Amino acid sequence: MEVMICVSANKFLVQQYKEGRLSTDSINKLTKAWGSKNRPQVLEFQFDQATQRDLILANIRTLRFNGETSTNPVLLNSNLHNWKAIVKEMSVRTFCSPDSAIRKHMHDIHKILEMLGAPFATFMAFRDLQMRTLATMKEHLSKNHVSSNPPGDSGHRMT
Structure with missing residues (x-):
């Protein structure tokens, strides 16, 4: 998911740059800050998510967003806020989040990809990942539910 966001954000930023919507000062400031941390030079705007979001x-x-965010500033701010949370949580790399958090991430990431105008192929790959993830969650939930109830026990109690 992180790669999908970074690639989509790079394409979005390149397009916005070509259309003259990115301030040269903001780009210079960002690249100086990037270089001051001894990070390697990147092509185009292929920074990490946090840096892309900052730009x-x-x-x-001055940027022109896609989807509903193009006309809804509240949704735009919400997407950017959610993206900040996703960046923070993905940076931890625990790979152990509750199902509810993963479902929320997938919902938010879909909105971010839409905002950035991700290509159709990215949406299809994301949708496939989302379906497989939800199916895995359902499978594990079913296994846990079956193992917590003895055979013949529906799990319902009458008092």
Whole structure:
């Protein structure tokens, strides 16, 4: 999911740059900060999610977003806020989040990809990942439910 976001954000930023919607000052400031941390130079805008998000925030008034966010500033701010939370949680790399958190991430990431104008192929790959993830969650939930109830026990109690 992280790669899908980074690639989509890079394409979005490249397009916005070509259309003259990114401030040169914001780009220079970002690349100086990036270099001061001894990070390797990147092509185009292929930074990490947090840096891409920061560049988008620095230019939020001049960028043209896609989907509902193009006309709804509340949704745009919500997507950017959710993206910040996703960046923070993905950076921990525990790979052990509750199902509810993963479902929320998938919902939010779909909105972020839409906002960035991700290509159809990315949406299809994301949808496939989402379906497989939800099926795995359902399978594990079913196994846990069956193992917690003895055979012949429906799990319902009458008092």
